[in-house]
Amino acid sequence: MIFGVKTAKILTCVFQTLYMVSVPLVVGALIGFPLAVILVITRKGGIKQNAVVYNTLNIFINIVRSVPFIILIVSIMPFTKFIVGTRVGSTAALLPLTCFIAPFLARLLESALLGVDKGIIEAAQALGATTMQTIFRFMLPEASGALILGITTGAVGLLGATAMAGAVGGGGVGDLAITYGYQRFNQPLMIATVIVLIGFVQLIQGIGNGLSKKAQHK
Secondary structure: EEEEEHHHHHHHHHHHHHHHHHHHHHHHHHHHHHHHHHHHHHOOOOOOOOOHHHHHHHHHHHHHHOOHHHHHHHHHHHHHHHHHOOOOOOHHHHHHHHHHHHHHHHHHHHHHHHHOOOHHHHHHHHHHOOOOHHHHHHHHHHHHHHHHHHHHHHHHHHHHHHHHHHHOOOHHHHHHHHHHHHOOOOOOOOHHHHHHHHHHHHHHHHHHHHHHHHHHHH
């Protein structure tokens, strides 16, 4: 036992946290990336300028991002139960976590793509590149380092959200800290969970920085 809690329980919570970070991050990136691309190409001066599409999507993302995560979890609980069959547990937390991270990543990736030199895009168009070719052969390679850093930042933010999800039965390190630390006045365990989360952040940031540097050197 560690701090009065079985080692198996601690390991289970750690793996639950990894589960709640990895799955929503992947799904959120798959949703957020297309949203970011659409925002970039349809904005004023974009290669496919469209005020209606841009403003609609921009407002929608702003609305979703403005909802505090704890309220988001509670508000979509009926939908979560309908989708996964339960309102509690790490699997039930995947849906609200994905809803939280997708628009956040969309903004981060949008900023990364906007950092691409306009001269590169103009050169692509001068060469006769299609919209898809401009995006995948010019914009993405040029912004790859910044895109990786954006996803890294999103992963760190998602880690904090998983800790909050634990407060409403989402499992993971956050649930361990609340149930076995705070409610049982186990201060050493509370400190240990903070150290674990700090370790996760350092690991995620280190991997992200390394991948970003490699991408920028190519």
